[in-house]
Amino acid sequence: MGRNVVVVVRALAxxxxxxxxxxxxxxxxxxxxxxxxVDLRGRVTTVDGAAIAGAAVxxxxxxxxxxxxxxxxxRFVLPLDAAxxxxxxxxxxxxxxxxxxxxxxxxxxSLVVVLQPSLREEIAVVADRRPVTLAESPSSVAVVDxxxxxxxxxxxxxxxxxxxxxxxxxxxxxxxxxxxxxxxxSLRGVGATGASRTLVVDDGVPLNDAFGGWxxxxxxxxxxxxxxxxxxxxxxxxYGSAALSGVIALVRREPLRPFAALDAWIGTQGSxxxxxxxxxxxxxxxxxxxxxxxxxxGHVLITPDxxxxxxxxxxxxxxxxxxxxxxxxxxxxxxFLRGAWFDEARExxxxxxxxxxxxxxxxxxxxxxxxxxxxxMRAYASRQRYDQAFTAVAASxxxxxxxxxxxxxxxxxxxxxxxxxxxxxxDAAAGLxxxxxxGTSHERVFTGTGSFTTDAGGRQATTxxxxxxxxxxxxxxxxxGGLRYDRWESRSAARPVAAMTPAGREASAVSPRxxxxxALGPALALTASAYGAFRAPTLNELxxxxxxxxxxxxxxxxxxxxxxxxxxxxxxxxxPDGRLSARATAYAMSVxxxxxxxxxxxxxxxxxRRRENLGRARSRGIELSLEARPASGWSMSAAYLLSDxxxxxxxxxxxxxxxxxxxxxxHAGSLGVRxxxxxxxxxxxxxxxDGRAYEDDRNTLALDGYVVVDALWSRAINDGPVSVFAAxxxxxxxxxxxxxxPARTLGPPRSVRVGVRVGR
Numbered sequence: 019m020g021r022n023v024v025v026v027v028r029a030l031a032x033x034x035x036x037x038x039x040x041x042x043x044x045x046x047x048x049x050x051x052x053x054x055x056v057d058l059r060g061r062v063t064t065v066d067g068a069a070i071a072g073a074a075v076x077x078x079x080x081x082x083x084x085x086x087x088x089x090x091x092x093r094f095v096l097p098l099d100a101a102x103x104x105x106x107x108x109x110x111x112x113x114x115x116x117x118x119x120x121x122x123x124x125x126x127x128s129l130v131v132v133l134q135p136s137l138r139e140e141i142a143v144v145a146d147r148r149p150v151t152l153a154e155s156p157s158s159v160a161v162v163d164x165x166x167x168x169x170x171x172x173x174x175x176x177x178x179x180x181x182x183x184x185x186x187x188x189x190x191x192x193x194x195x196x197x198x199x200x201x202x203x204s205l206r207g208v209g210a211t212g213a214s215r216t217l218v219v220d221d222g223v224p225l226n227d228a229f230g231g232w233x234x235x236x237x238x239x240x241x242x243x244x245x246x247x248x249x250x251x252x253x254x255x256x257y258g259s260a261a262l263s264g265v266i267a268l269v270r271r272e273p274l275r276p277f278a279a280l281d282a283w284i285g286t287q288g289s290x291x292x293x294x295x296x297x298x299x300x301x302x303x304x305x306x307x308x309x310x311x312x313x314x315x316g317h318v319l320i321t322p323d324x325x326x327x328x329x330x331x332x333x334x335x336x337x338x339x340x341x342x343x344x345x346x347x348x349x350x351x352x353x354f355l356r357g358a359w360f361d362e363a364r365e366x367x368x369x370x371x372x373x374x375x376x377x378x379x380x381x382x383x384x385x386x387x388x389x390x391x392x393x394x395m396r397a398y399a400s401r402q403r404y405d406q407a408f409t410a411v412a413a414s415x416x417x418x419x420x421x422x423x424x425x426x427x428x429x430x431x432x433x434x435x436x437x438x439x440x441x442x443x444x445d446a447a448a449g450l451x452x453x454x455x456x457g458t459s460h461e462r463v464f465t466g467t468g469s470f471t472t473d474a475g476g477r478q479a480t481t482x483x484x485x486x487x488x489x490x491x492x493x494x495x496x497x498x499g500g501l502r503y504d505r506w507e508s509r510s511a512a513r514p515v516a517a518m519t520p521a522g523r524e525a526s527a528v529s530p531r532x533x534x535x536x537a538l539g540p541a542l543a544l545t546a547s548a549y550g551a552f553r554a555p556t557l558n559e560l561x562x563x564x565x566x567x568x569x570x571x572x573x574x575x576x577x578x579x580x581x582x583x584x585x586x587x588x589x590x591x592x593x594p595d596g597r598l599s600a601r602a603t604a605y606a607m608s609v610x611x612x613x614x615x616x617x618x619x620x621x622x623x624x625x626x627r628r629r630e631n632l633g634r635a636r637s638r639g640i641e642l643s644l645e646a647r648p649a650s651g652w653s654m655s656a657a658y659l660l661s662d663x664x665x666x667x668x669x670x671x672x673x674x675x676x677x678x679x680x681x682x683x684x685h686a687g688s689l690g691v692r693x694x695x696x697x698x699x700x701x702x703x704x705x706x707x708d709g710r711a712y713e714d715d716r717n718t719l720a721l722d723g724y725v726v727v728d729a730l731w732s733r734a735i736n737d738g739p740v741s742v743f744a745a746x747x748x749x750x751x752x753x754x755x756x757x758x759x760p761a762r763t764l765g766p767p768r769s770v771r772v773g774v775r776v777g778r
Contacts, residue, residue: 055097055098055099055100056097056098056100056101056122057095057096057097057098058077058095058096058097058098058104058106058120058122058128058129059093059094059095059096059128059129060075060093060094060096060128060129060130060131061088061091061092061093061094061130061131061737062075062088062092062094062108062110062130062131062132062133063092063130063131063132063133064132064133064164064165068092068164069088069090069091069092069093069739070088070092070110070113070133071088071089071090071091071092071275072087072088072110073087073088073092073094073108073109073110073113073131073133074086074087074107074108074109074110075087075088075094075096075106075107075108075131076106076107076108077096077098077104077105077106077107078104078105078107079098079099079100079102079103079104079105082099084096084097084098084099090275098122101122101123102121102122102123103119103120103121103122104119104120104122105117105118105119106118106119106120106129106131108131108133110133113133113134113135114133114134114135114595114596114597114647116131116133116650118131130737132694134647134653135163135596142155142159142161142247142249143247143267143269144159144219144247144248144249144265144266144267145157145159145247145249146256146438146445146447146486146488147256147394147436147438147447147449147486148392148438148440148445148447152599153543153590153592153599154535156496156498156533156534156535156545156546156547157249157250157251157533157545157547158249158250158251158586158588158601158603158641159247159248159249159250160182160247160248160250160643160657161245161246161247161248162178162179162181162182162245162246162247162248163244163245163246164243164244164245164271166178166181167240167243167246168732168775169692169700169702169730169732170702170704170728170730170745171702171704171728171729171730171745171746171747171749172704172728172747173194173283173285173289173291173745173747173769173771174192174193174194174235174236175193175235175236175238175240175243175246176192176193176201176203176233176235177192177193177194177747178246179246179248179266180192180688180706181655181657181688181690181704181706182205182248182657182688183641183657183658183659183686183687183688184205184206184207184250184641184659184661184686185203185205185248186203186204186205186681186682187200187201187202187203188200188201188202188211188212188232188681189681189713189756189757190681190708190711190721190754190756190757190765191319191756191757191763191765191766192765192766193233193235193236194314194316194334194766195316195317195319195332195334195367195766197364197366197373198227198230198232198234198362198364198373198375198404199212199230199232199406199558199564200212200232201232201233201234201235202214202215202231202232202233203215203216203218203233203266204216204262204263205248205250205251205263205264206250206251206263206264206605206607206637206639206641206659206661207637207639207659207661207662207663207679207682208262208263208582208607208609208637208663208679208682209612209635209637209663209679209680209681209682211559211613211614211615211629212230212231212232212558212559212564213230213231213232213260213553213555213556213558213559213613214226214231214232214233214260215260215262215263215553215580216260216261216262216263216264216265216266217253217257217258217259217260217261217264217265217266218233218265218266218267218268219257219265219266219267219268220237220238220268220270221268221269221270221356221381221383221396222383222394222396222434222436223379223381223396223398223432224260224432224453225237225238225268226260227402227404227428227558228400228402228428228429228430228455228457229402229404229426229428229455229457229475229556229557229558229562230404230556230557230558230559230562231260231556231558231559234336234360234362234375234377236310236312236336236338236360236362237338237358237360237377238268238270238338238340239293239294239295239308239309239310239338239340240281240293240310241279241280241281241293241294241295241308241310242270242271242295242306242308242340243268243269243270243271244269244270244271244272245269246266246267246268246269247265247266247267247269248264248265248266249264249265249266249267250263250264250603250641251263251264251547251549251584251586251605251607252264252529252531252549252550252551252582252583252584252607253265253549253551254502254504254527254529254549254550254551254552254553254582255484255486255500255501255502255529255530255531255549255550255551256447256449256484256486256500256502256531258451258480258482258484258502258504258529259480259482259504259506259527259552259553259554259579260553261551261553262551262552262553262580262582262609263551263582263607271295271297271306273297273298273299273304273305273306273344275299276296276297276298276299277295277296277297277777278294278295278296278297278776278777279293279294279295279296279775279776279777280292280293280294280774280775280776280777281293281294281773281775281776282773282774282775283743283745283771283772283773283774284771284772284773285769285770285771285772286768286769286770286771287314287315287316287317287331287767287769288313288314288315288333289312289313289314289315289769289771290312290313290314291310291311291312291313291773292310292311293308293309293310293311294308294309294310295307295308295309296308302345302346302347303343303344303345303346304343304344304345304346305341305342305343305344306341306342306344307339307340307341307342308339308340309337309338309339309340310336310337310338311335311336311337312334312335312336312337313333313334313335314333314334314335315331315333316331316332316333316334316365317331317332317764317766317767318330318331318332318367318764319332319367319763319764320367320415320761320762320763320764321755321761321762321763321764324415324761324762325415326411326412326414326415326416327415327416327417328368328369328411328415328416328417328418329367329368329415330365330367330368330369331365331367332364332365332366332367333364333365334362334363334364334365335362335363336360336361336362336363337360337361337362338358338359338360338361339358339359340356340357340358340359341356341357341358342354342355342356342357343355343356350386350387350388351384351385351386351387352384352385352386353382353383353384353385354382354383355380355381355382356380356381356382356383357378357379357380357381358377358378358379358380358381359377359378359379360375360376360377360378360379361374361375361376361377362374362375362376367763368409368411368418369418370407370409370418370420371407371408371409371418372407373404373405373406373407374404374405375402375403375404375405376402376403377400377401377402377403378400378401378402379398379399379400379401380398380399380400381396381397381398382396382397382398383395383396383397390439390440390441391437391438391439392437392438392439393435393436393437393438394434394435394436394438395433395434395435395436396433396434397431397432397433397434398430398431398432398433399429399430399431399432400428400429400430400431401427401428401429402427402428402429402430403425403426403427403428404424404425404426404428405423405424405425405426406423406424406426406564407420407422407423407424408420408421408422408423408424408564408565409421409565410565410624411761413622415761419464420464421463421464421565422461422462422463422464422565423461423462424459424460424461424562424564425459425460425461426457426458426459426460426475426562427457427458427460428455428456428457429455429456429457430453430454430455430456431453431454432451432452432453432454433451433452434449434450434451434452435449435450435451436448436449437449442490443489443490444487444488444489444490445487445488446485446486446487446488447484447485447486447487447500448483448484448485448486449483449484450481450482450483451480451481451482451483452479452480452481452482453479453480454477454478454479454480455477455478455479455557456475456476456477456478457475457476457557458473458474458475458476459473459474459475459558459561459562460473461473461474474561474562474573475510475557475561475562476508476509476510476522476557476560476561477508477509478506478507478508478509478554478556478557479506479507480504480505480506480554481504481505481506482502482503482504482505483502483503484500484501484502484503484529485500485501485502486498486499486500486501486531487499487500488533494536494537494538495534495535495536495537496534496535497532497533497534498531498532498533498534498535499530499531499532499533500530500531501528501529501530501531502528502529502530503526503527503528503529504526504527504529504552504554505524505525505526505527506524506525506526506554507522507523507524507525508522508523508524508554508555508557508560509522510522510561510575525554525578525579527552527554527579527581528550529549529550529551529552530548530549530550531547531548531549531550532547532548532549533545533546533547534546534547540594541591541592541593541594542589542590542591543589543590544587544588544589544590545587545588545589545590545603546585546586546587546588547584547585547586547587548584548585549583549584549585550581550582550583550584551581551582551584552579552580552581552582553579553580553613554579555577555578555579555580555613558573559573559574559577559613559629560573560574560575560577561573561575569625569626569627569759569760570624570625570626570627571615571627571628571629572626572627572628572629573629574628574629574630577613577629577630577631578611578631579611580609580610580611580612580613580631581609581610581611582607582608582609582610583607583608583610584605584606584607584608585605585606586603586604586605586606587603587604587605588601588602588603588604589601589602596647597646597647597648598644598645598646598647599644599645599646600642600643600644600645601641601642601643602640602641602642602643603640603641603642604639604640605637605638605639605640605641606636606637606638607636607637607638608634608635608636608666609634609635609636609637610633610634611631611632611633611634612631612632612633612634612635613629613630613631613632614629614630614632614680614715615627615628615629615680615715616628616629616630616632616670616671616674616715617714617715617716622760625760630670630671632665632668632670632671632674632715633665633666633667633668633669633670633671633674633675634665634666634667634668635663635664635665635666635679636663636664636666637661637662637663637679637682638661638662638663639659639660639661639662639663640659640660641657641658641659641660642656642657642658642659643655643656643657643658644656644657651693651694651695652691652692652693653690653691653692653693654690654691654692655688655689655690655691656687656688656689656690657687657688658685658686658687659685659686659687660684660685661682661683661684661685661686662684663678663679663682664676664677664678664679665677665678665679665715671715673716674715674716677712677715677716677717678711678712678717680711680712680713680714680715680717681711681712681713681721682711683708683709683710683711683723684709684710684711685707685708685709685723686706686707686708686709687706687707688704688705688706688707689704689705689706690702690703690704690705691703698731698733699731699732699733699734699741700730700731700732700733701729701730701731702729702730702731703727703728703729704727704728704729705725705726705727705728706725706726706728707723707724707725707726708723708724709723710722710723711723713757713758713759714758719758719760721755721756721757721758722754722755724752724754724765725750725752726747726748726750726752726754726765727748727749727750727752728745728746728747728748728749729745729746729749730743730744730745730746731743731744731745732744732775739776739777740774740775740776740777741774741775741776742772742773742774742775743772743773743774743775744770744771744772745770745771745772746768746769746770746771747766747768747769748765748766748767748768748769749768750768751767751768752765753765753767
């Protein structure tokens with residue numbers, strides 16, 4: 019949605035001015051007769067160029083009033099009685115009303131109005147598994163909408179989401195250059211391993227890798243997204259395993275009318291992307307198709323003073339195709355069928371370190387409404403193969419030796435059923451979910467005397483059921499409560515050589531939640547929550563080891579689930595006119611048995627770690643957010659997270675107690691400003707910063723803080739759906755360390771791209 023407001027009155031073309039001058043001089047009477055009536059034409063859009071249909075447009079002058087509404091393309095024609103100065107107002111539900119005084123001087127008068135949404139009207143589904151406004155939700159939810167994605171200087175979705183403080187991957191590097199196994203995501207300083215401690219869903223279907231838990235951020239084409247919702251805090255009561263620190267929901271564009279979209283650009287480091295999408299409908303049937311192709315040559319990861327002959331650019335490329343067919347069954351039911359294909363290949367910074375992922379997925383769904391009741395059903399199945407090559411690099415970084423090759427085929431399937439009811443006396447939700455994953459890591463290990471093969475993997479099945487209800491306690495206070503029960507079992511399908519692997523394990527978890535919200539007026543609300551959450555170990559953590567640089571991490575088939583308890587309290591302030599919204603939340607979360615990569619031994623040439631349940635870690639802090647629309651055309655945002663995350667208990671490793679959780683900075687934040695003007699178009703600036711953190715559990719490998727500035731400029735051509743843009747990431751060229759393995763690796767250098775967007 020647009021967040022900036024622009025009202026543009028087009029000047030008459032020179033030829034029109036000449037014709038008007040002739041008419042004034044030679045035939046003044048006919049001219050005045052023509053100006054007795056004039057049509058005001060225009061278009062109403064969001065800041066990213068999307069048309070706003072059904073917007074009310076009114077014009078007032080001297081007690082007279084004229085009204086009309088915009089059509090499906092956002093266009094309108096408003097007949098006026100006479101030329102002159104008219105007061106124009108444009109309104110649409112969910113947006114701020116925009117007022118302007120326009121001098122309508124002739125029949126060629128035209129204007130473009132860009133509306134911004136009311137902050138109080140932004141809708142989120144992720145918090146309660148049903149649509150509620152952000153102002154009504156007792157949870158801490160951030161929404162990154164299509165306008166935010168459009169205006170971001172960052173090219174990849176995970177980098178766009180870094181504007182939400184507390185969002186972090188396993189390491190600071192983004193998905194353009196990071197190994198897929200380092201793309202696990204976490205929120206609020208809980209800390210990530212390769213597996214995510216946050217669940218990512220696409221239209222109700224999990225995107226977390228079925229075997230390893232990490233995220234392939236390019237799986238959903240950018241043109242298919244409407245917004246991303248980020249729920250911070252434990253959410254296993256509604257979403258089960260992997261929602262330990264929250265949920266990230268990708269919400270797709272609804273094909274309400276035929277559309278076509280294109281996003282194409284080229285940039286530095288040999289980067290380029292083409293993304294396209296289209297949708298059409300006929301009768302009760304509709305279909306959408308989207309595709310994306312991306313490639314970058316990347317940059318050399320290792321710092322210049324440590325590079326050797328083996329260090330080359332870390333490049334990546336991926337392609338994705340997504341096809342969806344829908345059918346409307348009457349006015350209350352809708353079904354869909356979606357097929358997706360994803361292929362990715364990466365070069366990880368040395369000639370022999372490469373990996374690729376291939377995945378095909380089918381999903382089906384049924385959405386039904388019966389008055390206040392709604393039912394959402396989802397079923398999905400996927401087949402995937404992940405290949406990885408690991409190497410050992412000499413201390414001089416002039417020699418690289420292949421150490422192991424892995425092939426990991428994975429099959430996954432799942433289904434969910436969620437029922438919700440909205441009523442005056444109570445809102446309720448309940449559901450069932452089931453998922454089965456089967457995967458095996460086929461590995462060839464190379465030694466100084468030859469090689470051998472080994473297999474490790476198994477089958478994991480998870481079943482969960484939940485119920486949640488929210489009851490108003492008078493006109494001001496509402497009380498919510500929920501409970502979820504999950505049971506999972508892991509069965510080993512193969513036993514690696516020289517390892518004690520149990521035949522299988524079974525466990526369960528109960529995840530409660532209690533919420534309280536008090537609306538103390540139209541502009542102030544207080545919230546409080548207490549919850550429990552969990553994350554079961556993935557097949558990858560149980561059975562598959564890996565190597566990054568000169569760090570070896572071994573699997574552990576005896577891992578238990580991570581379990582979190584948390585409390586939080588917040589205050590939300592929002593102006594009634596929707597132009598200002600602020601939220602402050604204090605939280606405290608404790609994770610029992612966190613799965614960590616514990617250092618067993620370390621030397622300059624080799625570091626050996628093993629996945630272990632560490633004992634207990636806690637994260638407590640304060641998160642602040644502010645969004646404002648201070649004036650026509652301006653949008654501003656600020657966010658900050660203070661996160662105090664440390665290990666509090668480590669019976670097997672007492673030296674780790676009191677140490678900071680790896681990869682979690684104490685301070686993180688972002689600042690953003692956006693302006694849309696008639697002459698300059700859209701300009702956006704985003705600043706984000708992370709404080710000091712540590713690479714390792716012993717806090718010996720420090721990662722200094724850094725500041726990154728991104729920028730974007732975009733302008734529509736002839737006020738139409740086509741726009742050109744230029745963007746820069748790391749505009750100042752900041753050089754910062756994102757990892758130490760133990761060689762220091764750098765974040766992306768300055769990157770510039772230019773492109774065109776059509777039909778957003």
